[in-house]
Amino acid sequence: MVSGGEWALGAVGGARSWSRRLGWVVADSAVVARRYLAHLVRKPDELVGTLMIPVLAVLLFGFVFGEAMGAAMGLGGDGYRDFLMPGLFALTMAFGIGNTTIAVVSDVGRGVVDRFRTLPMAPSALLVGRSMADVVAALVDLVVLVGMGLLIGWRWHLGVGAALAALGLLLLLRVAFTWVGIWLGLMVRSPESAMKFFSLVFPLAMVAETFVPAEMVPVWVAPVAEWNPLSATVLACRELFGNTAVAGQGWVAQNAVLMALVWPLVLLAVFVPLSVVRYRRLSR
Amino acid sequence: MDTDTAILARGLRKDYRGGRVALDGVDLRVGAGTVHGLLGPNGAGKTTMVRVLATLLSFDSGRAWVAGADVVARPWVVRERIGFVGQYAAVDEVLSARRNLEMFGRLYHLGRRRSRSRAQELLERFDLVGAADRPVRTFSGGMRRRLDLAAGLVLDPRVLFLDEPTTGLDPRSRGQVWSMVRGLVAGGTTVLLTTQYLEEADRLADRISVMDTGRVIAQGTPGELKERVGGGRVEVVVGRTEELGVVAQVLERMAGAPPSVDVDALCVRAPLAGGGGALTKVVRALDEAGLDVEDIALRKPTLDEVFLALTGQEGDGSGDVGGRGSW
Numbered sequence: 335m336v337s338g339g340e341w342a343l344g345a346v347g348g349a350r351s352w353s354r355r356l357g358w359v360v361a362d363s364a365v366v367a368r369r370y371l372a373h374l375v376r377k378p379d380e381l382v383g384t385l386m387i388p389v390l391a392v393l394l395f396g397f398v399f400g401e402a403m404g405a406a407m408g409l410g411g412d413g414y415r416d417f418l419m420p421g422l423f424a425l426t427m428a429f430g431i432g433n434t435t436i437a438v439v440s441d442v443g444r445g446v447v448d449r450f451r452t453l454p455m456a457p458s459a460l461l462v463g464r465s466m467a468d469v470v471a472a473l474v475d476l477v478v479l480v481g482m483g484l485l486i487g488w489r490w491h492l493g494v495g496a497a498l499a500a501l502g503l504l505l506l507l508r509v510a511f512t513w514v515g516i517w518l519g520l521m522v523r524s525p526e527s528a529m530k531f532f533s534l535v536f537p538l539a540m541v542a543e544t545f546v547p548a549e550m551v552p553v554w555v556a557p558v559a560e561w562n563p564l565s566a567t568v569l570a571c572r573e574l575f576g577n578t579a580v581a582g583q584g585w586v587a588q589n590a591v592l593m594a595l596v597w598p599l600v601l602l603a604v605f606v607p608l609s610v611v612r613y614r615r616l617s618r
Numbered sequence: 619m620d621t622d623t624a625i626l627a628r629g630l631r632k633d634y635r636g637g638r639v640a641l642d643g644v645d646l647r648v649g650a651g652t653v654h655g656l657l658g659p660n661g662a663g664k665t666t667m668v669r670v671l672a673t674l675l676s677f678d679s680g681r682a683w684v685a686g687a688d689v690v691a692r693p694w695v696v697r698e699r700i701g702f703v704g705q706y707a708a709v710d711e712v713l714s715a716r717r718n719l720e721m722f723g724r725l726y727h728l729g730r731r732r733s734r735s736r737a738q739e740l741l742e743r744f745d746l747v748g749a750a751d752r753p754v755r756t757f758s759g760g761m762r763r764r765l766d767l768a769a770g771l772v773l774d775p776r777v778l779f780l781d782e783p784t785t786g787l788d789p790r791s792r793g794q795v796w797s798m799v800r801g802l803v804a805g806g807t808t809v810l811l812t813t814q815y816l817e818e819a820d821r822l823a824d825r826i827s828v829m830d831t832g833r834v835i836a837q838g839t840p841g842e843l844k845e846r847v848g849g850g851r852v853e854v855v856v857g858r859t860e861e862l863g864v865v866a867q868v869l870e871r872m873a874g875a876p877p878s879v880d881v882d883a884l885c886v887r888a889p890l891a892g893g894g895g896a897l898t899k900v901v902r903a904l905d906e907a908g909l910d911v912e913d914i915a916l917r918k919p920t921l922d923e924v925f926l927a928l929t930g931q932e933g934d935g936s937g938d939v940g941g942r943g944s945w
């Protein structure tokens with residue numbers, strides 16, 4: 335059935351030159367990303383779902399407990415809200431993991447992934463495309479939250495450049511968490527088991543610099559709060575936005591911007607290869 | 619692999635982790651432009667076989683070539699030449715039918731414009747134009763299956779894998795799928811189809827491999843397989859229980875083998891070679907014995923019986939969709 339000449343045709347995917355391969359990875363990932371973004375547009379509940387918790391947190395912690403928290407920390411209500419917003423930005427980035435995991439595990443379960451795997455597309459495109467879509471979704475999240483912050487009196491104080499750098503760090507954190515989510519999605523068997531897992535992770539996202547400084551939590555959880563990847567980003571954002579900060583003594587607090595770069599890069603270095611290997615193993 | 623072989627497998631073995639042997643040395647050859655049926659009970663290894671050939675699953679030993687390429691050495695070449703329609707619909711539920719097909723076109727690297735026109739062609743061909751822009755989750759099972767099939771045909775594959783393509787479809791949708799498969803084969807596509815419906819294999823397949831517990835236990839054309847369980851049978855239904863004995867005597871004399879008597883159904887069955895002529899003789903003999911029979915019929919062996927004889931179990935266990943027993 336195959337004569338010599340036809341192999342050349344077959345070489346479309348077979349021309350394994352690096353630049354060509356990379357070109358296909360980008361092009362195919364963009365197609366996959368558009369698919370996930372179309373989901374977001376057609377089923378906005380995912381977006382609303384991720385935003386619900388931080389928006390409620392703004393109301394709850396900003397106003398219901400805000401005065402008390404602010405008083406306890408010696409900041410006052412307005413000061414506490416200024417302190418709070420960067421924490422909520424980062425928390426929202428963390429909650430994105432849930433959407434990613436659920437999307438990946440349901441795709442694998444439904445067999446859509448099977449179809450993708452029989453196409454002559456770049457094998458990594460499904461995962462890369464998902465992470466691209468997540469960055470776009472994260473941008474939407476951030477726009478809504480920044481708008482909300484501005485409404486309740488939160489401001490950036492150190493110029494647009496520093497503010498954009500802070501947003502960049504938040505997006506970097508989201509990309510890193512996305513790959514954690516992708517890996518989890520490839521590991522768990524069903525969306526239900528993923529949910530169970532998240533009820534364990536949920537408190538972990540709270541034990542960070544998000545709502546109170548690490549200095550104010552009990553001594554035995556303080557290291558967790560300090561070395562939580564979320565904390566570095568929260569502290570770095572407070573620094574770059576020029577928001578109220580509670581002078582931290584810890585090493586992470588002293589090197590927040592550096593750690594806000596290191597932590598996501600470490601997570602990426604671990605979870606990108608793990609996810610790719612796991613994806614390949616779907617053929618076992 | 620010669621030019622008129624579309625699929626060739628030699629000694630395929632697959633153990634899933636956990637020690638289950640899903641394929642136990644399977645050999646298969648499918649001629650180009652033919653329909654080959656993989657028939658077998660639940661757990662026989664049909665899906666495993668199809669997934670191995672479609673580059674979705676690695677295997678432990680053996681070799682396989684599909685559409686001229688080795689599935690292990692050059693999976694990407696295989697992927698450009700095959701279409702795969704899995705046991706469960708693999709289309710995006712949120713996107714519309716059109717967006718689905720366009721997306722798959724892009725991932726086959728057809729380019730934007732070609733993807734768009736190909737999607738339109740397929741929507742027309744699969745009678746989905748009216749619903750093309752609705753989200754797939756609002757589709758009926760039959761529509762979804764048709765879309766799934768269309769998605770497997772975006773690139774006009776040389777080899778198409780269909781894993782239980784009509785399970786759960788009503789007879790009408792099932793007929794539509796069958797005629798689509800016939801159309802494809804007329805156009806030169808090779809089809810490997812798994813099914814638990816014997817009727818489906820009988821109607822569509824040029825050749826059939828019967829699988830059981832990871833092995834091919836019989837191979838041949840539907841006709842050859844039927845011959846393996848012998849010729850036809852005569853069935854005589856009488857009005858009263860007392861007549862059963864006499865009928866059995868007559869049939870034993872004619873057939874030369876002891877008939878089986880089903881008292882509940884008031885029916886006597888016996889093997890009978892010689893077709894219509896032999897049947898006439900049976901009718902005459904019964905008439906001479908002064909018997910007034912309610913019904914008499916000559917039955918050809920069915921693939922169902924072949925299946926039963928080969929695997930020692932009932933074929934179509936679910937038995938939900940028509941056809942069984944009527945052929």
Ligand SMILES: Nc1ncnc2c1ncn2[C@@H]1O[C@H](COP(=O)(O)OP(=O)(O)OP(=O)(O)O)[C@@H](O)[C@H]1O
Pocket residue numbers: 634635636638639640658659660661662663664665666667705814
């Ligand atoms: N992912 C898996 N892990 C472990 N064992 C598996 C897996 N998939 C299938 N098996 C086992 O391999 C054997 C063959 O399964 P397969 O799905 O190929 O059968 P099948 O003929 O397609 O059955 P069905 O008619 O039910 O679809 C079965 O014993 C099954 O339990």
Ligand SMILES: [Mg+2]
Pocket residue numbers: 664665666705781
């Ligand atoms: Mg199966």
